[in-house]
Amino acid sequence: MASALDTIAHLIVPNVLKLKGAAMLIGAMERRDASAFAQVWQQTGVEHTPQVSAKEKGDWRFGVMSLPKPSAMGEAYMCAFVTKKNDGSVNRYFTLEYDYVLATKTEKTILCEREGSLTKKRGDGSPITGDFQADASAFVDAIADKL
Amino acid sequence: MPPRAPKPLVLDPVVGASKLALDKEHLIVSGTLDCPRLFVMHRDGTGRHVVFDANSLSNVCDVWADDRDIFVSCDRGLGRVDKSGTFRQLAPYTHAHICCDEEFLYGTQGVGRDENEIGAFRIPRTGGELEWLVRGPTSALTVHDGRLYYYQHQLIRVREPDGATRALAQAEWPGSIVVLGPDEIAWTQNGLVASAKDRLPRTLATPRIATGMIRRGDTLYWGAWEPNKQGLWYMRIDDPTPALVAKFPHKSLSIVADDTHLFWTGHVNGGVYALPRSSRG
Numbered sequence: 001m002a003s004a005l006d007t008i009a010h011l012i013v014p015n016v017l018k019l020k021g022a023a024m025l026i027g028a029m030e031r032r033d034a035s036a037f038a039q040v041w042q043q044t045g046v047e048h049t050p051q052v053s054a055k056e057k058g059d060w061r062f063g064v065m066s067l068p069k070p071s072a073m074g075e076a077y078m079c080a081f082v083t084k085k086n087d088g089s090v091n092r093y094f095t096l097e098y099d100y101v102l103a104t105k106t107e108k109t110i111l112c113e114r115e116g117s118l119t120k121k122r123g124d125g126s127p128i129t130g131d132f133q134a135d136a137s138a139f140v141d142a143i144a145d146k147l
Numbered sequence: 148m149p150p151r152a153p154k155p156l157v158l159d160p161v162v163g164a165s166k167l168a169l170d171k172e173h174l175i176v177s178g179t180l181d182c183p184r185l186f187v188m189h190r191d192g193t194g195r196h197v198v199f200d201a202n203s204l205s206n207v208c209d210v211w212a213d214d215r216d217i218f219v220s221c222d223r224g225l226g227r228v229d230k231s232g233t234f235r236q237l238a239p240y241t242h243a244h245i246c247c248d249e250e251f252l253y254g255t256q257g258v259g260r261d262e263n264e265i266g267a268f269r270i271p272r273t274g275g276e277l278e279w280l281v282r283g284p285t286s287a288l289t290v291h292d293g294r295l296y297y298y299q300h301q302l303i304r305v306r307e308p309d310g311a312t313r314a315l316a317q318a319e320w321p322g323s324i325v326v327l328g329p330d331e332i333a334w335t336q337n338g339l340v341a342s343a344k345d346r347l348p349r350t351l352a353t354p355r356i357a358t359g360m361i362r363r364g365d366t367l368y369w370g371a372w373e374p375n376k377q378g379l380w381y382m383r384i385d386d387p388t389p390a391l392v393a394k395f396p397h398k399s400l401s402i403v404a405d406d407t408h409l410f411w412t413g414h415v416n417g418g419v420y421a422l423p424r425s426s427r428g
Binding site for chain 2 (some may be wrong): 024027028030031032033034035036037038039041042049050051053054055056059085086087088131132133134136137
């Protein structure tokens with residue numbers, strides 16, 4: 001059974017994206033306004049005050065939100081909403097997920113993208129340092145390489 | 148042929164300048180990404196001094212300043228800072244958007260651990276008891292003549308000094324709310340610059356992306372992005388024909404002005420820019 005954090009990252013937050021659109025959410029995140037996601041935490045009962053950040057790279061706009069610290073595979077450190085500057089109808093959603101390598105007994109991150117009801121792995125993710133702004137910036141760079 | 152919009156002065160090219168405020172003599176800039184988290188500079192761009200670097204502070208949500216104080220909401224909560232980097236916490240809220248009048252510091256808290264700690268509040272500028280004015284997810288606040296203008300549940304609302312509230316306009320996460328009259332406001336949101344008088348809305352412009360907005364005298368200034376038309380825009384309130392003030396690659400996220408100049412930050416990847424107010428295109 002999926003954990004609460006897994007469900008938030010892969011079902012509830014993507015549903016907010018479907019309802020509001022990436023352009024709207026990123027616009028709010030540029031102003032550090034995370035109130036668009038207040039209902040996610042209120043209705044799931046998960047205590048979390050998200051940090052948000054935004055960036056532009058090339059033709060793309062990115063909004064990054066921190067998620068509660070993951071403890072199991074399938075849970076995510078942060079998620080990103082992506083749209084095009086010239087086309088606000090483009091809505092893409094990425095997660096930076098916790099992963100554990102059994103062979104080496106080490107932790108790492110993987111970059112995933114949600115497409116419909118599927119979560120697709122897009123390769124190794126950026127490292128987590130604990131500084132949200134630095135981690136968000138590295139996450140955006142990792143996504144930009146895949147776009 | 149219309150006059151060509153002038154190029155702005157680049158006061159600081161640092162990437163990631165976000166919110167901007169103006170005290171008696173300095174510009175106060177909050178940054179993200181590759182930028183110091185809080186720094187000050189003279190209005191000509193000289194004398195740059197870092198108050199908090201990325202090692203001492205991870206996240207600044209908002210900054211507000213006047214001739215008396217500088218307030219920030221940041222990882223350490225909401226409080227007053229001085230330019231030496233001393234932070235005095237007034238409230239524990241880390242994601243508040245803030246503004247002030249003579250007596251109070253106002254904040255909105257859109258998310259939080261406890262629903263009793265989500266809403267709009269005020270606290271005496273010198274510190275003291277925090278008073279909740281509005282409950283529920285709230286953002287984008289402005290204070291004018293004792294009235295609190297704020298956004299909540301797809302509505303821009305006003306709270307009168309006696310506590311009564313009423314809706315002024317429908318909106319979707321406005322970037323800035325500007326007061327034009329007791330029941331007249333203007334605002335920016337995704338894809339729209341609009342005003343409403345007596346709850347009757349009017350579209351002023353429809354850029355693909357609209358960001359910050361301020362009013363100075365009879366003029367509104369806002370940031371917008373549109374292919375080949377990105378930059379800072381202005382419009383006289385009595386002549387609603389928008390025109391480009393300054394064209395540059397970034398739209399204007401946070402805008403402030405003194406008697407002679409406009410200052411703004413260039414969206415999420417830009418720096419700090421200025422332009423004499425007299426040189427608008």
